[in-house]
Amino acid sequence: MAVASWLGPTVNFLISSFGFIVKCAPFRYNKYCGQPHQHGPPIEIFTKQLHRAPRPEPGPRPNTRPAAANKPSSQTRQARPRKGEFSCNSPGACCHYSTKSRRLQFSYRTDREESMARYVKKYSSQRKPKKPRFYPLWALFAAAAVAIGGWAVQYFQDRPADQADAPSTSLADENQTRVYFLDVGQGDSELIRLPDGVNILIDAGTNATEDELPEYLKDLGVSRIDVLIATHPHEDHIGGMDTVIRSLEIGKVCMPDLSADATPTTKTYESVLDAIAEKGLKVTRATPGAVLYENETADIRLTLLAPLENDDDNLNNYSVVAKLTCGNRSFLFTGDAEKEVEDALLASGADLSADVLKCGHHGSKTSTSADFLAAVHPGAAVISCGLDNDYGHPSDPVVKRLNKAGISIYRTDQQDTLLAQCDGDAIAFTTGLPSVLPDKYGQG
Ligand SMILES: [Zn+2]
Secondary structure, eight states, X not given: OHHHHHHHHXXXXXXXXXXXXXXXXXXXXXXXXXXXXXXXXXXGGGOXXXXXXXXXXXXXXXXXXXXXXXXXXXXXXXXXXXXXXXXOOOSSEEEEEEXXXXXXXXXXXXXXXXXXXXXXHHHHHHOOOOOOOOOHHXXXXXXXXXXXXXXXXXXXXXXXXXXXSSOOOTTOOTTSEEEEEOOOXXXXXXXXXXXXXXXXXXXXXXXXXXXXXXXXXXXXXXOEEEEXXXXXXXXXXXXXHHHHHHHSEEEEEEEOOOOTTTOOOOHHHHHHHHHHHHHTOOEEEOXXXXXXXXXXXXXXXXXXXXXXXXXXXXXXXXXXXXXXXXXXXXXXEOTXXXXXXXXXXXXXXXXXXXXXXXXXXXXXXXXXXXXXXXXXXXXXXXXXXXXXXXXXXXXXXXXXXXXXXXXXXXXXXXXOEEEEEEOSSOEEXXXXXXXXXXXXXXXX
């Protein structure tokens, strides 16, 4: 399939290149005889002359016997000054011997037209068919064109995903659990796609990508979100949630239960509540221990670990913490939970171990504490933050802590959208998928 896709364009390219060469090459030689003629044009079959022949000198009648065509007289040979030039010893006709073609070549004047035309006719019938010429320069051009064409086809065939025009699903295996850490800039959004077709979206990025996110999800083939989780009502997590709710079919909506004092009055939050109301959706309050999704056959489940009870007014610490178990592997999503929540989770005795940790609060120093990291003991850590963000995320201490523990770090600011695929035993990361941001690198 891959070979067929570039073979066609390459063959077309070769054919067009060859046609161009065949069409253009003869022009180099398509010059009329340089001899002066009083009447009529030169005879075209004798026009392969590269050099202007000398004007004919008075002399005996030309030897018009056909044998002369292949065997020039000694006088003719004497008159031949240089290789490739032509001599002429005919008073009434312009007659030359070509050292290049080894033939007599001539044109004629009116008084010789008839006899010369007969000669030409006979001579023409005796001419050997042209041998195909080999044009080194044209061949070189053709080879270069083929090489460039082949390279171009191969380039676009093997183009990395980060240069693609739209999010590609070609890298995703539908039989595996696919976790996309979407690059929404300085925000969070993770899409979980399960083998049975269930889609779970944790957070929906910022207001800056609220128009792009639903389209991005649709491009991935997502038309329904079965479980939609808003970890906490900050704009960098729920900015695009209203458009997602309005654009896609929504199953379950899960949000933390906020105290009256902590409930925001922002336009962003109200817009989300409006969208929920418009769709007539019910909100499931996030509680620790709740299982939002389970497929026993596939051994896949999504369990909530937080929010735990707290009287903190810090919205970050209301974050829903969710653990996705996929066979023998697991992912831990922590929203913007800070050290206080991490300590509470450690104290709760919950199984925090996970192979992939989505670092809390965009890699801020407020989260991913040493004890929490030791309990989770991940093999890979994902940091979702904006390129050159104003918050200094991720913080150097967190990055150093991860590096010191030998944990692989994946960052949306540096590697765009990330894809982690899990078959139950192994997790494979793909980086460089298209960003949801329309102008991340200033390319519009
Ligand atoms: Zn945040």
